[in-house]
Amino acid sequence: MLDREEHVEQAHFFGRLAERTTLGMSTQELLGMVREEALSTTKLPLAIDFLTGELKLNGVFHPAMAKLSHYFTPFQTFVIGEAESDVGRFDMMLALQILAREAQYRAQGATEQGIFLYEFESLARNRLGYDRGLKAIGGDPMFNQDWRDWIAIVRHQVGLVDFADLIYVRSEHYARRHPTADDEQPRAVLFGEGEGRIALANRGKDPLLLFNALHRHLGYPEVPRPQKPDASPQLLPQLARRLEKIEARMKLVEEELKGGIDITDFYVDPQKPPSGENPQ
Structure with missing residues (x-):
């Protein structure tokens, strides 16, 4: 787990890279510019040096992020890897914006529920693949064993079971309405009353409607969306x-x-x- 100032610097790092990708400069030059702005009291300058070295050797830097697993989460590595993939259509600017907003949310005091829902929504909206994506989410040190077990269940049942049901049965709202019998093993409650009520109201609906309701009522961060190209120059x-x-x-x-x-x-x-x- 990183300190708050590390998350603040990560948010600045990903955000500045996203803003400057339109300048027509190489990624190596952009990393050098952002490094000058990073606080020397954090570990980010060392991480940027390592990313720059990997970029010079292989032309991509997500393998370096994977080696710095103590600093970058598996989900961050996964998102950058999808953006650098030759076969995908995931835009690097959007990937950096997603990671910048997530790091900003962590700096503000993120919860396990908020991080999971934000990262899962990122997979859903950008079609990044649930299998490898949920595996990366489950590798986050923020989640305890109960969370990892449940994320593994979601990984195998997503697409077969309604996502709203998966949240609802692990919420306080469900536990209050359906008390566990004395001879049954109690399941870990991972979501609160509000998440459970919203999930129950969105059963059988598009998961994007569920995410929008969670944003409105519980204040969870919204995932950045692709911006329409500016037609004014033409x-x-x-x-x-x-x-x-x-x-x-x-x-x-x-x-x-x-x-x-x-x-x-x-x-x-x-x-x-x-x-x-x-x-x-």
Whole structure:
């Protein structure tokens, strides 16, 4: 478990990388810039040096994050690995934004419930794969053995059992409504009354509706979403092309009003080579 200042620096690290990926600079240069901003009293500068060395050797830095398992969680390594994958479509900027918000939440005092729901929502919204993703989530040292056992159950039952049911049966709301018999082994209660009530109300619905309700009522952090591309840089060229077409049509209308269109203007001289080609 890291100190609060380490999480604050991690949030700054991932956030600054996400902001500067649009500058057209290499990742190695971006790491060097962010390193200058990191507090020297934390372990982040050493971690950035190790990531930079791995990047120079292999062109990616998620293997270095895996080796620094005492500093980066398995989920952080998994997310960066998916963004660096050649076969996936997961954007690196979005991956960095997800990790920045998670680190910020940890610095504010995260709970096991909040971390699990945030990371699971990240898998669901970005289609990152539940099997390896839940395995990475379960490797977080924040979770005790009861949590790890339940995450393993979710890993094998997700897609077969409604996710809202998986939360509901491990909540205080369910335990209060269905007391355990004397001869039954009590199951660990992992979620509170509020999570249980919201899960019960969203049974059989899209899990994204469940996540939205948890954000509204319990204040859990929202997962960043892909941003629509900015079309403003292409707006002026598009308007210019449309004006050219309008001017050409107006010219034809004026010629027709003056007495007709001279179609000879559109004839092509067979002896003249097309534009862009050199005469033989």
